[in-house]
Structure formats: C-alpha cells, structure tokens
Amino acid sequence: MKHSARRLAATVAALLVSAIPAAAAAESTGVTLAWGTFRPYTPRAVAVTHDPVLVPPGAGASVLAISSPNSTVVTISVRHLVPHRDYGAHVHTRPCGPDPAGSGPHFQHRPDPRQPSVDPAYANPRNEIWLDFSTDEFGNATARATVNWTFTTRPARAVVIHEHHTHTGAGHAGTAGGRLACVNARFR
Numbered sequence: 001m002k003h004s005a006r007r008l009a010a011t012v013a014a015l016l017v018s019a020i021p022a023a024a025a026a027e028s029t030g031v032t033l034a035w036g037t038f039r040p041y042t043p044r045a046v047a048v049t050h051d052p053v054l055v056p057p058g059a060g061a062s063v064l065a066i067s068s069p070n071s072t073v074v075t076i077s078v079r080h081l082v083p084h085r086d087y088g089a090h091v092h093t094r095p096c097g098p099d100p101a102g103s104g105p106h107f108q109h110r111p112d113p114r115q116p117s118v119d120p121a122y123a124n125p126r127n128e129i130w131l132d133f134s135t136d137e138f139g140n141a142t143a144r145a146t147v148n149w150t151f152t153t154r155p156a157r158a159v160v161i162h163e164h165h166t167h168t169g170a171g172h173a174g175t176a177g178g179r180l181a182c183v184n185a186r187f188r
C-alpha cells in the first residue's frame, strides 16, 4: 500500500514535470489526480462502492488526467476488483452520491440535445471518455482514453465503474449496466 502510493507519487511527479511547459503555454491545460480505497458512501469518500461484491471495500482506484491544448489523456488503474472480469467505466458529470444515479450522465464534449443520450453520434468514445477494462488474475487493470479536446467549464466530476463493457449500438450506446462504484475527480 505504502509502496504503491510512493510509486504512484513518483509517476505523477514525472508526468507533472513533463506537463509543465505545456501548462505554461496555454490555459486549456490541466492535470487531475485522484485516488482512493473503495468504501460505502460518505460525504468525504473519494472512492465509493455501490456493490460490495463486484467492487469490494478495500479495492482501490487511481485516476490521472492530463490535458494539453488539443487533447486529453485519462488513465484509470484499479486493484483488487474481481479477477478476470469485464467492467465499463466513463467520466460522469457529477460527484459520487449515496445513490448511484447521483453521479449524473456522461460528460460529453458536444452535448446531445436528447437526454438520456443513447445516440451513437454523441455517445461514443470520441465525444465521451470511456475507460472500460478487464481485470487480470489479481483483479488489477489499467485503461487509458485519449480524446482531441479538453475539459471546459461544464463539470466533469467523477469516474463511474459499471457492470459491463460499454455498448455502442443505436438506442443503447454508452450504456454499460448498473453503476457499481464511483471515484470523485474534479477534471479540469
């Protein structure tokens, strides 16, 4: 635990150093970092589990987002989830709440005028941030998404972990089953 935190800190420090020149050059750059150990909701919890079987308390997640002027890279790493299992994950607009629905809809670069958005023209991994992953034998996984835009003043406040990988077909694009867990992250 301590060691992985130290390793994470070292990685983040290296990434921050490489991001500084870009940050000085343009205001649309930003770094977001969040990590936590899953537990039932409390107002101060960073990582919240809504399903203690599929996202057990004690499992963990870290989220790192780096925006340069024309792109954003978001990475999620999880540990000690259920081994050999597919999960969906996306950036959502609102912070984690006691009710899984509290984290609101997906953040969309071009907002779909029709909500809930299930139109593949809007609900797709170029207009939203999808971070689906499949765990290894230890329940660990990493996923990364790259998009050619940056966050705006519209809020993007959490990564939600879902029951399945994300669907892409018309009428259910962007859906991925129930909301199992949520990580608060104030994307900028």
Ligand SMILES: [Cu+2]
Binding pocket: 089, 090, 091, 092, 106, 160, 162, 176
């Ligand atoms: Cu989602």
